[in-house]
Amino acid sequence: MTKRILVTGGTGRLGRVLVPQLLAAGHDVRVLTRSERAPEAHRWAVGDLSTGAGLGEALAGVEVIVHLATTNGRGDITATRALVDAAQASGRPHLVYLSIVGIDNHALGYYRAKVECETLIERSELPWTILRATQFHDLIAEICDAQRLLPFLAMPSKVSFQPVDVTEVAGRLVALAAGPVSRRVPDLGGPQIRAATDLARAYLRAVGRRRPVLAVPLPGKAMRDYRAGLQLAPDHKDGRITFEEFLAARGERNRSR
Numbered sequence: 001m002t003k004r005i006l007v008t009g010g011t012g013r014l015g016r017v018l019v020p021q022l023l024a025a026g027h028d029v030r031v032l033t034r035s036e037r038a039p040e041a042h043r044w045a046v047g048d049l050s051t052g053a054g055l056g057e058a059l060a061g062v063e064v065i066v067h068l069a070t071t072n073g074r075g076d077i078t079a080t081r082a083l084v085d086a087a088q089a090s091g092r093p094h095l096v097y098l099s100i101v102g103i104d105n106h107a108l109g110y111y112r113a114k115v116e117c118e119t120l121i122e123r124s125e126l127p128w129t130i131l132r133a134t135q136f137h138d139l140i141a142e143i144c145d146a147q148r149l150l151p152f153l154a155m156p157s158k159v160s161f162q163p164v165d166v167t168e169v170a171g172r173l174v175a176l177a178a179g180p181v182s183r184r185v186p187d188l189g190g191p192q193i194r195a196a197t198d199l200a201r202a203y204l205r206a207v208g209r210r211r212p213v214l215a216v217p218l219p220g221k222a223m224r225d226y227r228a229g230l231q232l233a234p235d236h237k238d239g240r241i242t243f244e245e246f247l248a249a250r251g252e253r254n255r256s257r
Contacts, residue, residue, distance in 0.1 A: 002074060004062050017166045021174050022174055046059035066098075066173055088124060097128065122183075158227045192242060
């Protein structure tokens with residue numbers, strides 16, 4: 001069934017993948033933007049999550065919201081509160097929210113903000129669905145990309161990740177947006193749990209570079225929680241695309257540009 005869907009964060013890493021998938025599934029898609037933009041395959045809806053300005057108009061007639069927008073900090077709380085308030089005044093559409101695996105007791109400030117966003121949604125008068133996913137392949141690659149000029153590649157010691165592909169997260173969100181209100185749904189994790197250092201070596205092989213990988217013991221409560229594996233979903237290895245397959249596809253895209 002076709003739905004009228006508003007996507008926040010539609011121009012971000014995941015949003016750029018999700019919006020085409022929603023359109024391909026036949027949905028009527030609007031993407032929230034803070035300023036007017038040239039027409040595209042989807043429609044733009046002007047509104048500001050930081051102030052709430054324009055959100056009522058952006059939500060007019062919307063049946064589902066897929067909330068992806070993030071500032072990687074406490075701005076997420078302000079944005080989510082503004083969106084929830086506007087949605088409660090605009091027909092109470094189904095709010096689908098993407099969150100992160102293992103955040104409940106994690107010391108990382110960003111994760112604490114995500115927990116507060118979840119709480120705002122759960123305590124609202126809206127019908128809601130929350131999906132938690134593990135870290136994206138892209139995040140691991142970007143950590144490595146940022147060190148491309150160094151004579152080594154440093155990763156946190158005794159830390160593992162379970163990266164998942166954004167296309168698979170987008171696919172799950174398309175199904176949730178089209179489906180019934182489900183509240184907390186099963187987590188979505190990547191197909192493999194691997195040491196950060198192992199992922200770094202895979203990255204170096206993919207880009208054809210030879211340099212040492214250093215396992216660095218990083219201090220702090222957040223790193224303690226990463227070492228404890230709070231970010232992992234071993235019972236939900238639902239993704240199929242491995243980190244090596246992601247890197248190979250990324251390399252092909254870069255070569256074709």
